[in-house]
Each structure stands twice: as structure tokens, then as C-alpha cells.
Amino acid sequence: MxxxxxxxxxxxxxxxxxxxxxxxxxxxxxxxxxxxxxxxxxxxxxxxxxxxxxxxxxxxxxxxxxxxxxxxxxxxxxxxxxxxxxxxxxxxxxxxxxxxxxxxxxxxxxxxxxxxxxxxxxxxxxxxxxxERDPGQSPPAPMQTSVPRPTPPSPPPMGGNGQQPRTQKAGVPGVKHIIAVASGKGGVGKSTTSVNLALGFQANGLTTGILDADIYGPSMPRLLGITGRPQPVQGNILRPLEGYGLKVMSMGFLVDEGTPVIWRGPMVMSALTQMLREVLWGELDVLVVDMPPGTGDAQLTMAQQVPLSGAIIVSTPQDLALIDARKGLNMFRQVDVPVLGIVENMSYFVCPSCGERSEIFGHGGARIEAGKLGVPFLGEVPLHMEIREKSDAGQPIVAITPDSPNAQAYRGIAVRAWERLESEAVGGRAAPRIVIE
Amino acid sequence: MSPSSLWPTELRLSKDKSSLTVSFEDGAPYTLQAEYLRVRSPSAEVQGHSPEQRVTVGGKRAVKITNLEPVGNYAVRITFDDGHNTGLYSWSYLRVLGAKNDERWAEYLAELAEKGLSR
Known part of the structure; x- marks a missing residue:
């Protein structure tokens, strides 16, 4: 295979x-x-x-x-x-x-x-x-290519000439911002955060999609309660499924739950590229990419295939998780992807019977770490039974009880992430123009 | 956090495909010869995995650039007419190549002489 x-x-x-x-x-x-x-x-x-x-x-x-x-x-x-x-x-x-x-x-x-x-x-x-081209000859027209980032809030510095980029690599047509939700290690609640963040963007009036880039452990079908197979529209282009108004693509739609995907890196890279590019996303303000844990093939593919508008790092307050979060952060820095900020998940535990707040992993670690690393702190989400139960039942909290305090936490994070995305510091840099004389 | 502070605004490939002019935000344009870019490619084929493994590439006097392809936010993949296309030139690497052009080029010529290679 x-x-x-x-x-x-x-x-x-x-x-x-x-x-x-x-x-x-x-x-x-x-x-x-x-x-x-x-x-x-x-x-x-x-x-x-x-x-x-x-x-x-x-x-x-x-x-x-x-x-x-x-x-x-x-x-x-x-x-x-x-x-x-x-x-x-x-x-x-x-x-x-x-x-x-x-x-x-x-x-x-x-x-x-x-x-x-x-x-x-x-x-x-x-x-x-x-x-085949004659090596002595110049490549075919268009001779001049401008490669806009998908997200220019202002016109490119040198004044782009408005032509379509010739190479495939620049952006996904119709998608304004692509942001990666990542962590250095697994189990910090990245997927739950991705879903609720995407729903938060949507609640704030943005057209949103979500790409489950975790090929080996897809979780979007369960978290959003979606089953079914994406249908091809034309040729190899698939129509994404929809859940709570989000356009969703996941490896989980293509294999049965319980069936392992046993692939080497190149297959993962290829599948990711397809799930990103050969899907009819339509017009989206933001595409949230739920990244697999770690800093490997999938992360590199995402960083190289598209100009990511930004990355959000999810971490628990625990020191150990923070060490890994720092790795994730530095990976994005190396490939010049702006880090929008850090989210502290499982920030504290509220006892459902007595309401006492327990800071199981210590509290505020991510906020302090963000300060040290010079990255914005986007917000904290408690370890709350309601979030976990609703997530597992395919009823994400931001969609089901949008006004609950926990949903508000996610919506607040979405607001801050969007502000960062639209801000000068992050969005102001257009990719350099590539001109072939 | 701001990404790399040295951000290019334009990469311009000359008509004869033998040089690349990189303009940076701070206005400093650097013209880099295809040969120089090729022999100092950041790829593992040239750089190895440590400084001791670096290979001195000779005989690239007439090499031309055939394609430029953006890689994510941070780099450009340069394809040369000898088939080499595994080097991803990050913005900061291009800046270093530009700023230290004379120095690096002299180093290269010295390496060639030392190893008995020619351009």
C-alpha cells in the first residue's frame, strides 16, 4: 500500500x-x-x-x-x-x-x-x-508570480500584481486564516480545545472549519458526534461533513473507529495534504487545525504546505507539560509561524458536589510560562466534568450551552486569538513576492 | 512574539537565471549568484549533519536557477538546473548569505583550492 x-x-x-x-x-x-x-x-x-x-x-x-x-x-x-x-x-x-x-x-x-x-x-x-521542459528554456507563463499570504490585512508592501500564484503551496483558496492548535505532548485536551475554540469563532460570527490533522488518533467524529463518509464532488475533491455549523474533515470519517491507521511518514504527509487541499472548504474565515501531539512529520507538513496564520499552544499548568509546550512553541518559531498564544487547559478542578476549587496540576503555570516566553496568554479552561461529559457525547459545550461559564472561557479565548490574528504584529507580514524576470 | 525580524519583501530571479536578488524590509537588497547559492545550499546533501560533514561542491560555475517555490512562511525552495532542489533557504539564511557574501565566497574559493577542486 x-x-x-x-x-x-x-x-x-x-x-x-x-x-x-x-x-x-x-x-x-x-x-x-x-x-x-x-x-x-x-x-x-x-x-x-x-x-x-x-x-x-x-x-x-x-x-x-x-x-x-x-x-x-x-x-x-x-x-x-x-x-x-x-x-x-x-x-x-x-x-x-x-x-x-x-x-x-x-x-x-x-x-x-x-x-x-x-x-x-x-x-x-x-x-x-x-x-517536461527544455532545461535551457524559461518555464512557461505566467512569468511573474506573486505569492500572497492568504491573510493580507493590508496590501503587500511592494504592491502585488494580483496574479494567481503558480505554485500550489500558497494558501488554500477561499480560506482566510489557517491556525494550528498544538501541544508538545498528548493528553492535554488539544482536540476538545480545538472544537470549542472553532465553535467559539463561529459564535463570534466567523465562518469556521476544522481539520483533524491527527491521522493516527482522529477524534473529531466523536467530539462533534458526526458519522458518515465525505462524498467526492468532482474528481478527487471531497465535500467536508458538517457538525454544529462547522465544516469538518477528519481521517476518522475514512476509517472505522477502532481501525488503526498504520502508516509511515510519507503517507501521513500525503494524506494531510489531501485533507487540506482536496476538500471543498468553500469560503472560510478561519480553519482550525487540530494537530497531532509532538513535533514530527505532520507538524512539519502543515508548516511547509501552507502559510499558517498562527498557532495556539495548549498546555496543562504542570511543569512537565510546559516543557513540552515550549518545544512546540519553538518549533513554530523556527518556521516563522506566529504563535498567537498559550491556553491553559485543566487549569483547576471544581468539585461538582461541594464546588471547592482544587488546583490539581498547580495553577497559573501556563500564564507565568507565557510571560517568560514573551507570548500572550489567551485564557484558562477548568477541568470540569461538564466539559468532559459533553465532549465525549459529541455535544461540545460551546454549542450546547453557549452561555455557561465554561463556554464563555472558550469564547473569550476565541476573541483574543482573533484579535491577535488580525493585529499588525501577526498578520502584517506578507510573504515576499517571487518575481521571475 | 514577532517572527524573524529580517523579513524579505521580494525575491527576484534575473533574466539569465544566474542570480537572485533578495530585498529585505530594511531596504537592503542583496544579489546572490546562483553558483554561490548552490555551493552553500542549506540542504543536508551539502551541509551534512554537522560542520565536519560539510561537502565542498565544485564545478558549479554555470549553474542556473530554474524555480523558486515558497515553503510555508519561512523559506524558499530553490531548484537548480543540475537537479538540486533539497535546499530550503530560510529568510534568515538568505540574509546571512547576503551580508557575508564576500567573506563566504572567499572561504569557498579557499576550500576549493585546498581540496584541489575547480569551479
Whole structure:
């Protein structure tokens, strides 16, 4: 599954000196695949029965049935098919096309994949479109690209020329701010905070989405009480599910609860990129990303794939958690993602029967730490039975009892985070313009 | 907290693809030759994982830049026509390369001479 599903990434990573002008334009096989009927996505699961061996010539011959981009002749005789790789009943090949026609020629890629995939003796076929440019020539138009951050509160300093960025990396169309909710360690209540914070943004009048970036331990389906599978709208684009008015995407919608996702890093990176970019988010003011714990592949992917508008660090007041929170914070600093502030979760415990306040992990640790680190303190949320019970029942407190003191705590945090987001200090910096003369 | 204080406003690739001009907020533009950027790439291929592992790359006199790609908020991926594209040049690294251009370049020439390599 690994080898075929993220072939493109795997190649990109392993062969660092590959021809730079051959871009992987289309990922042949996504980790999140679609079933044959095109209805609902499923995880690819490749079985390997044995039968008669197939040769490369058989495959080339089959590919002669696929017409070229202009419907004259076939792709083999036009010289567009690369070396065919046949391994373990799986077939990989690439088709060379003009860079500007890659999207238009997606059906051609699919047709080629189907023709080979239908052959006896082939379990799986993966075709990739590659764009070849003459190294001596300049890349195709547009020659000038401006790369706006998704969040410019003011026009870019040098006056952007308003063109669409050519590279995919800049922003997610329609989404104004992407913020990451992170922690250095697990178990501090990051997901509960993410959900209630997202609902807090929404209660404050912002259109909000939430992306559950915890591939290995998705929790959004449960926290929001959503079940179902996202349906593809067009091609590989999925429609997010909705819960309490939030647009939601989670790995948990694609695998059953209780089924482990056992993936290496490149698969996680690829799935995250898909969940971010190949989802019909529509127009959002803010997309809250519930990050997995730690400082690994998922965090780096998020930091590199999109210009994150900011990050919120969740920590308990305990020293141990704070050490890890500091790591999370420094990771974001290294990749120049502004830290919006620290939230202290499980700040204190209020006894449900006598109302006595117990400061189980010590209190105010995060506020002091935030002061030391020079980051704003966004607020504290108590360890309260109501929050826990409602969360586990898929009834987040900010949605169910928006005026309760605990919900108010989250809404206050959302207000402060938004102020920071819109403030000069954080939002004022546009990405540099990239100009190719 | 403010991110890195040295923030570039523009990265401009020259017409002949052999130099990159980086302008910073404080107005200092630096023109960096493709060869210089290539041989001082921040990638692990060039830098290794410690200073002792650094590789001296020779024979890049005619190298050209073929693509610039933003990476998150903090860096740009530069693709060279020799296929090298694993270096992520952060804004602060570009600033250092610019500010210490002469010094670093002289160091490079000395390394080449010492190892018997040529440009």
C-alpha cells in the first residue's frame, strides 16, 4: 500500500537529484482512494493473488489503445510513455505532457491507468503525468508570480500584481486564516480545545472549519458526534461533513473507529495534504487545525504546505507539560509561524458536589510560562466534568450551552486569538513576492 | 512574539537565471549568484549533519536557477538546473548569505583550492 499510494512523494524524497523539471503533477494514487463506483472513498487495500506473469511488452501493447492528447495516434507511438516499471503485479509508468495541459489531460491518465489495470496479471496500475521542459528554456507563463499570504490585512508592501500564484503551496483558496492548535505532548485536551475554540469563532460570527490533522488518533467524529463518509464532488475533491455549523474533515470519517491507521511518514504527509487541499472548504474565515501531539512529520507538513496564520499552544499548568509546550512553541518559531498564544487547559478542578476549587496540576503555570516566553496568554479552561461529559457525547459545550461559564472561557479565548490574528504584529507580514524576470 | 525580524519583501530571479536578488524590509537588497547559492545550499546533501560533514561542491560555475517555490512562511525552495532542489533557504539564511557574501565566497574559493577542486 505504501509503495503505490505515495509513489510520487516517495520518488521525490528518495531521488533527490532527479530531473528538476519533471514535476509530479498528478499523484497517481492517493492514500485516500475512491472505490470503483466512485461513490465513497476507502483506503486502498491491495491483495496479491498469484497468476500468470505479464511482461512489459504486454503493457506497452495495451497502452497503444490509448489515444494521444490531441486524439491523433496513440501515446506509445507518440513517445509519451516513460519506462514501464513492473513489480509484484503492480505497474508504474509516466506520461509526458505539456505542463499547461496537465489538468485537462487527467482523463487521459485515468484511461491509461484503466487499460493497464484491466489486464490479467496486473493488480494495480499507477500512471503519473510529468511535464517536461527544455532545461535551457524559461518555464512557461505566467512569468511573474506573486505569492500572497492568504491573510493580507493590508496590501503587500511592494504592491502585488494580483496574479494567481503558480505554485500550489500558497494558501488554500477561499480560506482566510489557517491556525494550528498544538501541544508538545498528548493528553492535554488539544482536540476538545480545538472544537470549542472553532465553535467559539463561529459564535463570534466567523465562518469556521476544522481539520483533524491527527491521522493516527482522529477524534473529531466523536467530539462533534458526526458519522458518515465525505462524498467526492468532482474528481478527487471531497465535500467536508458538517457538525454544529462547522465544516469538518477528519481521517476518522475514512476509517472505522477502532481501525488503526498504520502508516509511515510519507503517507501521513500525503494524506494531510489531501485533507487540506482536496476538500471543498468553500469560503472560510478561519480553519482550525487540530494537530497531532509532538513535533514530527505532520507538524512539519502543515508548516511547509501552507502559510499558517498562527498557532495556539495548549498546555496543562504542570511543569512537565510546559516543557513540552515550549518545544512546540519553538518549533513554530523556527518556521516563522506566529504563535498567537498559550491556553491553559485543566487549569483547576471544581468539585461538582461541594464546588471547592482544587488546583490539581498547580495553577497559573501556563500564564507565568507565557510571560517568560514573551507570548500572550489567551485564557484558562477548568477541568470540569461538564466539559468532559459533553465532549465525549459529541455535544461540545460551546454549542450546547453557549452561555455557561465554561463556554464563555472558550469564547473569550476565541476573541483574543482573533484579535491577535488580525493585529499588525501577526498578520502584517506578507510573504515576499517571487518575481521571475 | 514577532517572527524573524529580517523579513524579505521580494525575491527576484534575473533574466539569465544566474542570480537572485533578495530585498529585505530594511531596504537592503542583496544579489546572490546562483553558483554561490548552490555551493552553500542549506540542504543536508551539502551541509551534512554537522560542520565536519560539510561537502565542498565544485564545478558549479554555470549553474542556473530554474524555480523558486515558497515553503510555508519561512523559506524558499530553490531548484537548480543540475537537479538540486533539497535546499530550503530560510529568510534568515538568505540574509546571512547576503551580508557575508564576500567573506563566504572567499572561504569557498579557499576550500576549493585546498581540496584541489575547480569551479
Amino acid at each position: 505504501f509503495a503505490s499510494a505515495s509513489l510520487c512523494e516517495a520518488m521525490t524524497m528518495a531521488v533527490e537529484t532527479r530531473n528538476a523539471d519533471q514535476a509530479c503533477l498528478t499523484r497517481a494514487n492517493h492514500p485516500l482512494q475512491f472505490s470503483r463506483d466512485g461513490k465513497s472513498p476507502r483506503l486502498s487495500n491491495v491483495s496479491e493473488p498469484m497468476s500468470s506473469p505479464i511482461t512489459k511488452d504486454d503493457i506497452i501493447n495495451a497502452l497503444r489503445r490509448v489515444k494521444g492528447p490531441d486524439l491523433d495516434d496513440n501515446i506509445v507511438d507518440l513517445g509519451l510513455v516513460s519506462e514501464v516499471v513492473l513489480a509484484n503485479r503492480k505497474v508504474y509508468f509516466s506520461i509526458t505532457v505539456a505542463a499547461d495541459r496537465a489538468e485537462e489531460l487527467e482523463p487521459l491518465r485515468q484511461a491509461a491507468e484503466r487499460v493497464v489495470g484491466d489486464l490479467d496479471g496486473v493488480d494495480q496500475a499507477s500512471a503519473v503525468l510529468t511535464a
